[in-house]
Structure formats: C-alpha cells, structure tokens
Amino acid sequence: MKPLQSIHLFWLLLLSHSSLATPLAPQDNTPIYDGPYVFIEPGAAQPQTAHWICHNQLAQTPIKQAKLSRPSDCAQLPEPTLNSHATALLPDTYEGVNKVIALSDVHGQYDVLINLLRRHKVIDSQLHWAAGDAHLVMTGDMFDRGHQVNEVLWFMYQLNQQAQAAGGQLHLLMGNHEQMVMRGDLRYVHPRYQTASEQLGRSYDALYANDTVLGQWLRSKHTIVKINDTLFLHGGISQEWIDRKLTLSRVNALYRQHIDKSKPELKQDDLLNFLFFGNGPTWYRGYFKANFNQQELDNILAYFNVKRIVVGHTSQSQVLGLFDNQVIAVDSSIKLGESGELLIIEDNQLIRGHYDGARSIL
Template identity: 25%
Template sequence: MGLLDSLLEWATGSGGGASCESCSQSFAQMWAAYSERPGPPPPGDEAYAPRTEPLPVTVPQPPGERLVAIGDIHGDYHKAERALRLAGLMDEGGRWAGGRTVAVQVGDILDRGDHEIRILILLERLAAEARAAGGQFYLLNGNHETMNVMGDHRYATPGANVEVAGWSVWRDFCALMKGRSGCPRPQGAADPLEERRAAAAAASSSPQALAMARARPYNWIRGRAMAPGGELSRRFFASRSTVLQVGGNLFVHGGVLPAHVEYGLQRINDEAQAWLLGRAGGTDGAYGSAAHATPLFLRGASAVVWARAFSASDERRCECDTLEEVLKALPGAQRMVVGHTIQTRGINSACSDRVVRVDVGMSAGCGDGAVEAMEVLPDGKVLRLREHAPATPVGPAPPRHHRPTSAQQHGKEVAAAAGAAAGAAAGGSAAAGSAAAA
C-alpha cells in the first residue's frame, strides 16, 4: 500500500474519524522515511536514521576505479550540479552516474549562498545511491561547517536562513505526524516543539540574542539547528569525516600538520563526531553544556579545517618540508588534497605535486569561478577537469602578477576563528567571540 493510500485509510478509518489506532505501523514507517527524504520512499524502504557509525581515516581505493574530488561549494546549488555532472557523478535526471567511482567533496557546503539544505539533501542522496551502485561518495566537513556549529553565522545569507527556517518548520510538522501515526520518537530525542519554545524563552532573556534576532530574525533557528546535537548537525555533519585517506590520497579541508598526526587522525574523526552529536565532554544528551566545547584541533589558524600551510599561491611560501613530514608519517600517503583557499588560477599542485589544491571559488557568492573537479585515473595520473575545456594534467599554477593572495582574501575568516575560540575560552558563546573579532 502506498503512502497516500495509507494516509487516506488513516483519515477515513473508524467511520470517517481519524484515530491513532487505525494507523498501521507500515504507514508510520513510510511517513518517517518520506519526511526525511525527497520524494516517496521505495517499497520496503526503512525510516531514515542518521548514520553515526565510527568514521575510519583510511579507506581503500578499489583497483581500476577512478577517484574524483570536488572543492568548496558554498551554497551554490547550480554550480554544485554542474560540478557533479562535469565529474561524471550525476546524470541529467539528478541520479548517481558514477558507478564504482570513489568521490570526495572536501567541505564548505555552508555559507555565502542560499541553497545549503538543498545541496545537503542532494549530496546525501547521491552518497546513498553511490553505495548501492558499488561506489562511494565521501563528504567532509570544512571550516564553515565548524563555524556554524560553533554559532558563528556571519557568512550565512538571508536566503539560506529562510531555507533553514522552512526546513525546521517542515521537521516540526513531520514530528507531529509521526506522533499522530504512532511512530515512536527515538530514545533520548527531545520534542522539537518544546526545543523551539525553550530556545525562544532563552532568547527573550538575552539582550545580545534579541539584538541578533532583530538584525537577522532567522539566526536563532539556524543556531539551534546547527548547534552540537542540533537536528542539522546530527543528520548531515556527524556522519562526515574530518580527515580521510583514500588509497594514497589524503583529503582534508585545510591541511594536516605534524601536530595532528601526533594527536591521531582517528582520534580527530572520533572527537569531531562526538562534538557534532552533542556528546563531547562526556555529555550524551542533545544539548548538554559540555557538548558545546569545540575541540582544539578545529579552532585557530593551525586547525585541521583552517590551516593554509600548503595553499599559498606562491609555492615558495608553502611549507613543503612540513608536508613531506606528514605524508611520510602516514602509511601509503602519496599526496594531500585540500580545499579552503581559493586558487584563482584553477586546480593546481605544489611541492612537487605532493599537494593538490581544489578550491577554485566556484560559488557565485565566493568568487564565481569556473566549475572544476580533480580526477585520479586508475594509472595514477591526476587530471584537472574544467567545464568547456579538455582535461589537463594537474601541475603548478602559472605565475600571477599584482593580484592578492587567497590567504589575504580569507584573512577575515581566520580572525573570526581566532575570535570565536577566544570568546569560547572566556566563557562566552562562540558567536559572541566571533562578533568581537569582526
């Protein structure tokens, strides 16, 4: 029986009066799946549950299969679609077309564009379709995901805030429908409507929160959804790695430094996931106070999502010796692939091709650069894919004259991260610390 048939049966049951008793569990499960996924669920589809299994650092690259990487997207749905098609990952109908390809998106879906939720849902669905086809689509978290979870929403557009608010309203409606249909709430989950009332009550007593709400009325909804343990963090971010090695390719948003290797890359993935789930500091509840403590390896200019040690446009300013030390310390690692710092001359390599930089600022809100992707062929050759141009081998960027470096373009973000960390350490909110740094 289909979803609409079950809904009609429920609505007309018991002599025309709807009742919880007349609703079958099959409908409850179908509704749970329907409310979390685009389109009706296929027959036998199970209700959506966030994937919170451990995130391995190292995964194999299937022999004979291609590997693809896509850089920062920043809320630009149309550029995201074009990049996915350029890389051969999505067909014209919006479905996975990569077969057994392994793909990695290096983070920074959020901020600077209006279509964050739309992109998150698209990538989530494509990742599921990739697994079903024998491929993989790995999604990493970047510094902008980290900033938003910390409470720094300064780069969120008004359109994105409205999108998040609309999604939250839909989630509330779905929660009510699930309750009406007898679908039990997951153990330990709070009532979304009660959470909204609690957040509104807390905001009413905070002059700072009131000022923020007057300036950007959807920020409190966004903040609640993206806080550690929030509905967006649990669903979309907690299932993503911070660092991932696929075969000989080490993927990270900013850069892996020797201190990160010494700390332990698996430990970084585990502790970042615990923070996103709201379980950091031993707190296993949705919004426990200790759960908001951002791990140190995610804060500051040398953080794994913020580092730019290998991204300078002038290769002489890249810390190639440090890069070599990191790669030699990780078994099998041949190169690092990073995003985060815009490469205005396109995807390129540095340090004797030991690092590939894939953030080309493609989002209309962050450079509006050309659509590009990186491909590693089965024979190990690394290619730069570019719209309306033939694929070319990745190599050093050509010289550039009298143009600001990408690090200068992003200097304010580094200052914001430092301010957020200082504000949190001083006992204030991350958002307050970031605002002070502006």
Template identity: 35%
Template sequence: MPSPAPRPGLLVLMVPLMLAATPPSLPSRAKQDAPDTFSGVERVVAVGDVHGDVDALKAVLKLAGLIDARGRWSGGKTHLVQTGDIPDRGDQTREAYELLMRLEKEALAAGGRVHALLGNHEVMNMLGDLRYATPGELASFADLASGPTEGGLAGHRTAYGPQGRYGRWLRTHAAAVRINDTLFVHGGIAPEVPAKTLAELNQWVRQDLTEGQPPGGAKSAEGPLWFRGYALGDEGTQAALDTVLARFGARRMVMGHTTEREGKIRTRWGGKAVFIDTGLSTGYGHHLAALELRSGRLTALYPEGRVELPVSPP
C-alpha cells in the same frame, strides 16, 4: 573561508614537540562513525567548496560523470570526495545537503562512496557562528523550527543541533580521509596536530562538536579545517608536508579552503599538494572544476576539457 593567519615558518620547528602529544579519547559514538581509510579504489573525484550553490554542485558532478540528467548517481564504483564548506554565502545550502545525503546512499548501493568532509563553515554553523549565512539560507530552515512563528534562525539552530537533520549527519563525518595514497582534507594537516592516525585526528576535531569534551581541532587555527600553510607558505613548507605525508602513509594531500583566484586547480611540489577550491559557487565566479585521480594520474576536469597535472615519480 575565513581563517586565522597561517604561520608556516614555524611548522618544522614545532614538529618534535607536537608529535609527542596524544588527543584525549572521545565517547564511543565517534569510534563507530564511518571509516577514514580506503584502498583499491579505481577512480576518485574530488570537488571543492560549494558555499550554498547546489546548481554549481550539480553541474560539476555532471561534468565528472557522477550524476545523470535527473541528478541520480551514475558514477558506479567511483569515490566522490567533497572537501567541505557546503554552507554559507549562498541560499541553496539545504538543497546541497539533501543532494549529498541522497547520493551517499545511491553511491553505496552501486559500490561507490560519497565522502562529505567537514569544513570550517560546517563547524561554524554547528557552533552558532552565522557571520556568513545569507538571509535566504537562514529562511530555508524555517520549517524545522519547533514553533510556527520562530522562523529561520530557530529552524537553523534545530537543524544543526546534535539531533538535528543536518547536525546529526555532519557529526558522523570525517575531517580527513585517505583513499589509496592520497589524503583529502578541507584546509590542510599541519605537523602540529596531536594525532598519529586519522582516527585520532578525526576524534580531535569532533571534540569541539561533542558536549563535555576539552577543546579540540575543529576551532584550532592549526587544525585541519583552518590551516592554510601549504597553500600560502613558502617553499620551505614542503618539509612539513613531507613529515605529515609520511606520518599518515600518503603520497599527496588534496585540499580546498583557499580559493584559487584564477579558477584552476593548482599543484605544488610535483603534485604532493593539490588545491581544488577554484571558486565553484556563483559568488566566487562559478569556476567549475573537479580533480580526478586514476591509475596514478591526476587530471583536472573543466567544462573546456581535461588537463593532466604534473606528478613526480614515487
């Protein structure tokens, strides 16, 4: 979860300039990816950063009633949103990918959905930045190397490449989705992003993952995978958030990326901003938590019980 330092105080000042910008178009491949807007969803569950701990991921999905004792989808028509940062800092990244890839299919067959969003660590791995990859994590990719003696590093490079098992899968995924009246994103959507729609925003992020494209939003400090302004900014940042919510037709934004050191889900501004990276993985304290959105209510799900979160009237 490394990040360039946020500059929340500049947000409101930059809005007029950046709203006029439009992102360059991408190849038709990006336009054929999964939809980014969903409505009429009765129940949504959101889970934050996993960081290579598949056991913690399974535990929180069981807590939310989304998988059964065998690890199979039991959530029916629920939409699960995992807000990115599946890899790094733990050895079970590959197992976590495989679990979510399987659950995508099982949920869809049951009328539900699994949305595994891009986080900054997914992008770092796709672009070869392995500062936070553990030796055990790299070793787990060894069988994907093209030669028998190339080992985990070569296997990792193959796995995350454009045609690799995980790289191909990740490159079709969104950086942000809207479900009902809620935006879900890894870091946060700043007013500066050169996009007026989610489709444009997701295309802007994919530019950095597509050969031959100009620089995009996956590596930008103000991009949706890195931005921490709403988590760390002062109270004046609410004006910037209101601008973004209005632009994308949403009531609130749910974010991971910035770890809540107390291990609890946090809200700001009457539930307009919700922060769900509670330190799920063992390396961050194993604080199991999921956010449930249902019938206009926000509920934090913990092993010790359910806690209703404050929501201002619309």
C-alpha cells in the same frame, strides 16, 4: 609573475570580494521557497512531518514510508527519501579504490555543483549517481555564503545512498564552515535562511541540530580520510599534528564528539583549540605560504605514508598542484557561483576536470 605570487594575489583579490568577506544582505523581495526541514520528535520511531517554506510561509506535509513530498505550490524544492542507514560510521582509510573524484567549497552553489558533476558523468541527467565504484570526496564547506545550501545538503544526502548502492562511496568531510554553523557562528549565512529561522522558531544552527535528520547525518561524517596513497581534508596538516602524534581515528572521533561546543569551551582545551582553530586541519593554509618548505612537507607525507595531500579552503581559480603535485588544491572558487573544477585520480594519473567537461593532466 611567479606561480606562488599569482596564488597569493588571487587569494587576496578573493578575500577583498565583499560578498565573501562580510555577511550578505537581502537584495530584493523575491519570494522565499526553502526546505525541507525534518525534525526528530522525542519518542517517535521515525520522523513524521516535513517542514517547508512556501512563498515565505510555513507549510507541513506528512512523511509516508520515509518519502518526503513537497506542497504542490512550493517550487522545485528537494523531495528526498530518508535513509535509516545514513548515519552509519564509515572507515576513514581505504585501499584499492580505482577512481577518486574530489572537489571543495561549494558554499551553497547548487547549480554549479550539479553542472560540474553532470558534465563529468559523476551523475546522470536525473541527478542520480553514475560513477559506479568510484569514490567522491567533498572536502568541506557546503554551508554559508550561497543561497542553496539546503539543496546541496539534500542532494548529497541522496547521492550518499546511491553511491553506496552502486559499490562506490561519498566522503562528505567537515570544513571550518560546517563547524562554524554547528557552534552558532552565523556571520556568513545567506539572508534567504532568515525566513525559515523565523517561521520555525529556531536559530539557523538549530535547523541542523542533533535532533534533525540532516544534523545527525552531518555529525556522523569524518573530517579527514585516506584513500589509497592520498590524504583528503579541508585545510591541511601542519607540523603541529606530527608533534602531537595524532592519528586519523582519534582526531575524527574528537571532531564528532566536540563539534557542538562553543568557541570558548573549545579554546579552554589545548588539543581542541588546535584542532578547531589556527593551525588545525580545517583552518591551516601553510602550504600556500612562502616559508613552507619541501622538508616539512616530506615529514607530513611520511607520517601518513601517502604521496600527496588534497585540500580545499584556500581559493584558487582552478585545481592547482603544488610541490610537484604533492599538494593539490581543489577549492576552485565554486563559491563565486560562476564555474568550478574537480580533481580526478585514475590509472595513476592526476586530472583536472574543467567546468565544460573537458579534462587535462595536472
């Protein structure tokens, strides 16, 4: 079978997987532990209370000196320290970065994420940043499908601060599922989160609204970044981007400005309809189709003055290079909850980081 055909076959098989194609249904009566959820009260200088779901019931704890402490009988939920600088707007273009690590589409599979990062020494045994001045890029889709979305989010929130303190950086890019949740498209939310929604009296999207700590943090993030000679995003850049003469700074700003709009509102505007749907950067799958050609790719690479584009969104069984590694797909199906890979760019080499910690040249 030709490589492109095998890619198409894998994608079709993945889409047919019922837990990915349709909303999940509760499987058992396992007690729910969830949180924390931190809301920003009107007029308060800083958040005062953390909300938790402990054995299906709502519990609250005071926030002292920005530190969250879970109730004693509330399993092993995250206990983050709030960061007053978390929402600072970062550049979307970087030069001179020595090492870049990229992965995508975690979809609430916290354990797979932790194992993968630990085995490649991105984090240490205490789950703290251990990659020095490296840049870690998550190209979207932390939300939906899996059962540990909140764990993933708070882990990334903490890692963001630790990476910056070490001279590195975490780039948390918005994917189509972040956009879906924020505009209230909840078709793929794991049923675990029904309990928090009911106990807190908020729809799931409102748990990450602009009056929450995580919601404000997420809304400060870019959708596309350029690091050295590589462009990173969730879906991909199509020829339509070039025809519209768009820039990174303008598009990243438009995503942040309009991410809370409803689907009908977005579709009323021609540019927003392109950006948030169809051939836009968070949905595009053109690189994986038989009619996409080298000339079109050359035009895109030249427009951004890069050597390659790294994308998630279109699932593979591994980190995969296309068009002589000018397109690299990093959605390695972490969403299935079994394994995953990451991409390492270092010393002018492109490296597959395997789930067991081994490495191979791409």
